[in-house]
Amino acid sequence: MNPGLASLQAYPFERLRRLLQDVRPPALPLVDFSIGEPRQQAPELVARALTASLQQGLAEYPKVLGEPALRQAIAAWTSRRFTLPTGFLDPDRCILPVNGTREALFSIAQTVINPCQDVKSLVLMPNPFYQIYEGAALLAGAKPHYLNCDPGSGQPDFRAIPESVWERSALLYVNSPHNPTGAALGGEELAWLVGQARRFGVVLAVDECYTEIYFRGPPTGVLSVAAQTGSLDSVLSFHSLSKRSSIPGARSGFVAGDPAILAQFLRYRTYLGAAMPPFIQAASRAAWSDEEHVVESRRSYARKFAAARDILGEHLDIQLPDGGFYLWPEVGDGEAFARELYAAEHVRCLPGAYLAREAHGLHPGHDRVRIALVGSEAECIEGLQRIRRFLDNRPHASSQEKESAWHS
Incomplete structure (x- = not known):
């Protein structure tokens, strides 16, 4: 067996599932806020x-490279969205359709990491993180290096990474907007990361699915x-229709960037049969050719966040994120909160500890939960009202009440 599996x-x-398996919730319809799976109506x-x-x-x-018409549609959308110069993103060399970002984010580590090389043995990733980053690193024979997200900014302090760590790194996963904090990186920080990646020979994999x-x-x-x-040297950008267009079942996305890396990635995926x-x-x-459904989707998510502020703002620190569809409030012990909420109201949320690791003396997810506002507006409002009822009735709820920090 691959030793990385252990x-x-x-x-x-x-x-x-294990946390809740012996809990008997009340006879109410389940409201599931635990998984980031958009359940809005698929665009007609x-x-x-x-x-x-x-x-x-x-x-x-089907061709692993995808049909030219798809790559051209992706190139057209990407060039419009990110205001790229004409011809900068060659659809034949700089774009590769993938079966959702999850598959591609995993596979890129298998492509760019040399398991026989001890010098470049680290994969850097934010903490909390999408667990695919960690699994990809381990199964590629590398070692995850966790970068704790700052509670204020919601992103790691990338500038605090020592040069000795950069020198040992092969791959850096960046998530912007970040799951679960919702924080996005600005142009200045991204430019600095691009410069560092090129300076130290690190592949910069930016997960931009939100x-x-x-x-x-x-x-x-x-x-x-x-x-x-x-130049696109050292840069890869990952995108998905799961979040943008609410079609997670299609498993469709793309990666764009450095043509030299993508040529090798195509070779790997050809053998994989992806x-x-x-x-x-x-x-x-x-x-990719339509924006109207994306605009309406954003409006729907905005209404859900407004409802969360109105319903939970007296109890929890509810902030409007830069992007994404997650609430990431402090609740004390996240596992205890999730278990008690499920027992009281048949509402599932995800303990923050399950999305992070203890690193550098801290565990950035222990005292939080992730609440994914992915259902219909009516379902989300019902679930948020049940959380409010749970907090109203929780014996020690008053000690957790915080002033709402809503940013419009």
């Missing part, structure tokens, strides 16, 4: 494109920063 920790939702134009193309290409193997769910204007993308340097079915490619073209 190093993998249980996935957060398996840990949550995407459903139509999928249905119309179901018979397309069933008699032939970049289209924003509330104060679009977050800066790493491709915009790279364009200002005139090709997107033709009907998913057709649906994806429709999604």
Whole structure:
């Protein structure tokens, strides 16, 4: 067996299942805030494109590189969204369709890490983090190096990374906007990270799957920063339709960036057999070519956050994030909170400890929970009201009440 398998920790939702397995909740419909799976209505134009193309290409193997029409649609959207110079993003060399960012974020570590090299043996990642980053590092024969997120900024202090750590690093995962804090990195910080990655020979993998769910204007993308340097060297940007277009079941996204890295990534994925079915490619073209459904989705998420402020603001520190659809409040012991809430109201949320590791003497998730506002507006309001009732009735709730820090 691959020895890295023994190093993998249980996935957060398996840990949550074990935490709640002996709890008997009340006879209320379950409200599930635990998983970041958008359950909003899929865009009609995407459903139509999928249905119309179901018979397309069933008699032939799909290409790992994807159809030219899909890569061109992705290049057009990316160039518009991030204001890239004409021709900067070559759809034949700088874009690779992938089966969702999860698959690609895992596979890129297997591609760029040399397990036989001790010098470049670290993979840097934020803490809390998307657990795929950690698993990818371990199964590639590398060692995760956790960068604790600052409670104020919601992102790691990347400038505090010692040069000795940079020198030993092969890959840096960045998540902007960040899951679960919702904090996005600005252009100045991204530019500094691009410079450091090139200086130390580190692949900069920027997970931007939440970049289209924003509330104060679009977050800066790493491709915009790279364009200002005139080069895509060392830079990879990962995007997904799961969050942007609320179609997680399609497993569709792309990675764009350094053509030399993508050439090797294509080779790896060709052997892996990771090709997107033709009907998913057709649906994806429709999604990347339309913005109207994305605008309406943002409006819906904004209404959910407004409801969270109104319903929970007297008890919890509810902040509007730069992007994403998560609440990340302090609640004391996150596991105890999740268990008690489930027992009292049949509402599931995820303990923050399941999304982080203790590192450098701190555990940045222990006293928090993640609440994913991914259901319908009615379902989210129902769940938020149950959380409010739980907090109202919790014996020690008064000691946890905080002034709302709502930022409009």
